[in-house]
Amino acid sequence: MKDINNLITFSNIYKIYNKGENEVRALDGISFSVVPGEFVAVVGQSGSGKSTLMNILGCLDTPTSGEYRLEGQDVAGLSERKLTQIRNREIGFVFQGFNLISGLDALENVELPLQYRGFPREERHRLAKEALEQVGLSERMHHKPSQMSGGQQQRVAIARAIAAKPPIILADEPTGNLDSRSGASVMCILNSLNAEGRTVILITHDDKIAASAARTIKIQDGRIVSH
Secondary structure (H helix, E strand, O other), rough: OOOOOOOEEEEEEEEEEEOOOOOOEEEEEEEEEEEEEEEEEOOOOOOHHHHHHHHOOOOOOOEEEEEEEEEEEEEHHHOOOHHHHHHHHHHEEOOOOOOOOOOEEEEHHHHHHHHHHHOOOOHHHHHHHHHHHHHOHHOOOOOHHHHHOHHHHHHHHHHHHOOOOOOOOEEEOOOOOOOOOHHHHHHHHHHHHOOOOOOOEOOOEOHHHOOOOOOOEEEEOOEEEEE
């Protein structure tokens, strides 16, 4: 499990709430690894532990016990500053809710995180335009969220996630709020990003959506039941 070729290694990860008599094991001894460039789907129903897993993968939460290594580094030993750097530079997040700012147009929504990260104005403008073109929204750059469909808003959210060119895309139920056609469009984009060499980890409850991935990890009650 500690192969240096792995991008991500989970070794015996537990996440326990209310330790003691009424404890809840959101993750109950999970181990798996991901190599660079893989497209992996983590599948589970509501309450299976997949959201907890995503939060730990994305360095948004820490395990109760076990070891999480990202690019060979033990995440538990990193400072909050270093974890923030990893979230900013290594991981692009795509969520079920688009989390766009209603008063900003598509270009401004994609540019905003780049501004927080200190990118110069011209560079962030160029990167944001490139990302929107990549998701097929070059004609919608100056439209606000209210002027776009759900599928278009999710594509803006993907553009925002990929603008800084992070090597890992972490997508949590990215098609959950979309109709089947818009969902298929989003999955095509994730597949094309993977074809470019990005590592894509997809969290979903839908087996049909998970079928787009090269490998599926199924979890239930905080444990891996098929791999």
